[in-house]
Amino acid sequence: MIDGNKVLFSGMQATGTLTLGNYLGALKNWVTLSDEYQCFYSVVDLHSITVRQDPAELRKRARNLLTLYIAAGLDPEKNCIYYQSQVSGHAELSWILNCFTYMGELNRMTQYKDKAAKHADNINAGLFTYPVLMAADILLYQSDVVPVGKDQLQHLEITRDIAQRFNAIYGDVFTIPEPYIGKAGAKIMSLQDPSKKMSKSDENANASIYLMDDPDTIIRKFKRAVTDSEACVRYREEQPGICNLIDIYCACTGKTPEEVEKEFDGKGYGDFKLAVGEAVVDVLKPVQERFADLCKDKAYIDGIIKTNAEKANYYATKTLRKVQKKVGFPERIR
Numbered sequence: 001m002i003d004g005n006k007v008l009f010s011g012m013q014a015t016g017t018l019t020l021g022n023y024l025g026a027l028k029n030w031v032t033l034s035d036e037y038q039c040f041y042s043v044v045d046l047h048s049i050t051v052r053q054d055p056a057e058l059r060k061r062a063r064n065l066l067t068l069y070i071a072a073g074l075d076p077e078k079n080c081i082y083y084q085s086q087v088s089g090h091a092e093l094s095w096i097l098n099c100f101t102y103m104g105e106l107n108r109m110t111q112y113k114d115k116a117a118k119h120a121d122n123i124n125a126g127l128f129t130y131p132v133l134m135a136a137d138i139l140l141y142q143s144d145v146v147p148v149g150k151d152q153l154q155h156l157e158i159t160r161d162i163a164q165r166f167n168a169i170y171g172d173v174f175t176i177p178e179p180y181i182g183k184a185g186a187k188i189m190s191l192q193d194p195s196k197k198m199s200k201s202d203e204n205a206n207a208s209i210y211l212m213d214d215p216d217t218i219i220r221k222f223k224r225a226v227t228d229s230e231a232c233v234r235y236r237e238e239q240p241g242i243c244n245l246i247d248i249y250c251a252c253t254g255k256t257p258e259e260v261e262k263e264f265d266g267k268g269y270g271d272f273k274l275a276v277g278e279a280v281v282d283v284l285k286p287v288q289e290r291f292a293d294l295c296k297d298k299a300y301i302d303g304i305i306k307t308n309a310e311k312a313n314y315y316a317t318k319t320l321r322k323v324q325k326k327v328g329f330p331e332r333i334r
């Protein structure tokens with residue numbers, strides 16, 4: 001609890017370009033959650049270097065992501081928006097938690113197996129202990145809730161296990177976090193293969209709408225979106241392409257699938273795809289405009305970065321000192 005509010009933690013990696021899926025599935029909901037919780041939204045750059053990064057590129061992407069958090073509507077006065085690498089407590093707690101995590105547990109992580117297969121030439125120890133760093137992120141702020149996608153649930157489970165193990169030995173040190181399963185954040189699928197999630201790492205640029213795509217590109221990508229031969233706008237399992245477009249349309253307009261079916265009754269895919277494209281353009285335009293304005297104001301963003309890193313550091317240090325004391329480290333020399 002901070003000032004009587006429950007604590008929420010989440011983070012994103014600055015790898016790849018954010019997609020409409022990241023926005024409708026996560027960022028947009030973060031904004032709603034910030035009314036209810038004391039939120040920490042981190043740009044998790046320590047996690048990013050588990051795979052090779054170009055330094056200049058990483059720096060640029062991380063700053064863009066942090067700026068985008070604000071452009072998407074997160075108020076940096078209310079939410080703690082910061083770089084993970086600027087709060088050393090993450091790395092310090094991560095080391096301690098490493099000593100309370102079993103190799104066998106980490107071996108079971110499916111994301112590790114996937115990433116190791118994908119980066120066979122660089123299976124580093126960081127990639128293996130990635131979930132421990134994530135546990136440190138969450139536990140450092142005594143987080144009550146963590147909004148995560150399905151792919152991260154296993155990491156939240158291990159976080160809970162590590163916290164419970166530590167608490168069993170040393171007393172109630174960590175809050176045990178719960179996954180946040182809210183009104184299902186829209187799960188947006190690829191426009192070219194609706195059986196796959198829309199991903200920032202898809203090689204086919206037509207499969208994803210990027211947050212910074214201009215209106216013409218957005219409309220063009222929707223026109224090319226894969227559908228099927230039924231030629232009617234119905235929300236049916238055997239039409240996954242159309243279902244995805246309906247989901248996107250609903251997430252952008254607040255309408256229900258039934259309302260959408262009625263609206264497009266008797267109309268073809270062409271009309272519908274255009275409407276979806278326009279709805280997405282309307283949702284992304286204000287975010288893009290705010291982003292462009294914010295990028296012009298370097299001093300303002302620099303100020304946000306500084307004050308929020310200090311705020312994060314204050315809470316992180318509180319937990320870290322408690323943990324260090326519990327495990328038997330000497331007091332810090334001031």
Ligand code: TRP
Binds near residue numbers: 009010011047146
């Ligand atoms: N691993 C998460 C992802 O790739 C990002 C992340 C890092 C995170 N630390 C976190 C998410 C803590 C939630 C809480 O999506």
